[in-house]
Amino acid sequence: MSSNQRIAVLGLGKMSGILLQAFLKQGLFQPAQIAATVAHEERATTLAAQLGINVSTNNVEAARGADVVLLGVKPTQIEDLAREIAPVLPPHALVLSIAASTKLAPIEKALGTEKPAVVRAMPNTPAKVGAGITALCRGHWISDEQLALAEKIFQTVGRTVVVDEKHMDAVTGLSGSGPAFIYIILEALAEAGVNVGLPRDIATMLAAQTTFGAAKMVLETGAHPAVLKDEVTTPAGCTVDGIMELEAGGVRHTLIKTVKRAAERAKELAGN
Ligand SMILES: NC(=O)C1=CN([C@@H]2O[C@H](COP(=O)(O)OP(=O)(O)OC[C@H]3O[C@@H](n4cnc5c(N)ncnc54)[C@H](OP(=O)(O)O)[C@@H]3O)[C@@H](O)[C@H]2O)C=CC1
Numbered sequence: 001m002s003s004n005q006r007i008a009v010l011g012l013g014k015m016s017g018i019l020l021q022a023f024l025k026q027g028l029f030q031p032a033q034i035a036a037t038v039a040h041e042e043r044a045t046t047l048a049a050q051l052g053i054n055v056s057t058n059n060v061e062a063a064r065g066a067d068v069v070l071l072g073v074k075p076t077q078i079e080d081l082a083r084e085i086a087p088v089l090p091p092h093a094l095v096l097s098i099a100a101s102t103k104l105a106p107i108e109k110a111l112g113t114e115k116p117a118v119v120r121a122m123p124n125t126p127a128k129v130g131a132g133i134t135a136l137c138r139g140h141w142i143s144d145e146q147l148a149l150a151e152k153i154f155q156t157v158g159r160t161v162v163v164d165e166k167h168m169d170a171v172t173g174l175s176g177s178g179p180a181f182i183y184i185i186l187e188a189l190a191e192a193g194v195n196v197g198l199p200r201d202i203a204t205m206l207a208a209q210t211t212f213g214a215a216k217m218v219l220e221t222g223a224h225p226a227v228l229k230d231e232v233t234t235p236a237g238c239t240v241d242g243i244m245e246l247e248a249g250g251v252r253h254t255l256i257k258t259v260k261r262a263a264e265r266a267k268e269l270a271g272n
């Protein structure tokens, strides 16, 4: 970003905090280009000291004249926030909403200008280590250049994929919420390692690296996961006995229901 462009991060919570720290670390924005807000004064003071940026509780002042605005508040707060900042946003401002559930149309309507430029994004917390995935969908008046800018911003924290808005709740259930599901699976695998006699730190490292390695195999070979699974499964060996237990435990059914429920919840949250 050029040094005279400004970003406002409104609602500097867990997810937008991860993004902002990555932007700073990668040099996408310098501290002087950033203004952020939270709800509570004492949190604003702490974050300003921690991050060396301007953090306040004043959304209007933070958004005034901003080139890029990242909305990081809860889904039910997005429309009010958009209405609050609408009068001070320059016509060219690119608004990025990371809220689950809240659709583009009500955000565009709340901004009220003739052709507001809004991109909806669903990032995830592995962004913290540069291994995030962000799904983006373009608002009604987003130019190719603005979409490219949104992609560039989120590519500082991992991969991006552009989807139709109709897929955003499904994305939320799979990759937005997904890290939490994987952590539980990882924790259970580590517990399993402890159960068969491994020290906990070694069990956790084995579980995490195995998960990472398997994911990297899928991403880099492009092979179907079932083909990769077959490579591991020696006839009459150990793996197939393990797989029988996994299937008896209904892991597929449980994961399908898990993502389905999270995606349904994403439909409900904002109430639009
Ligand atoms: N956590 C995740 O993994 C992901 C979250 N999201 C989305 O990100 C959004 C935030 O979630 P998350 O980061 O988990 O939640 P947090 O509760 O951590 O963040 C919400 C932030 O909004 C601030 N806030 C509340 N009201 C206002 C206001 N009126 N003006 C300015 N700031 C305000 C809060 O301030 P204070 O700290 O002072 O209370 C808080 O910092 C949600 O819409 C969620 O759907 C999207 C993808 C992944």
Ligand SMILES: O=C(O)[C@@H]1CCC=N1
Pocket (backbone or CB within 6 Å): 100, 172, 176, 177
């Ligand atoms: O739990 C949530 O609602 C948010 C959206 C995806 C991840 N966290």
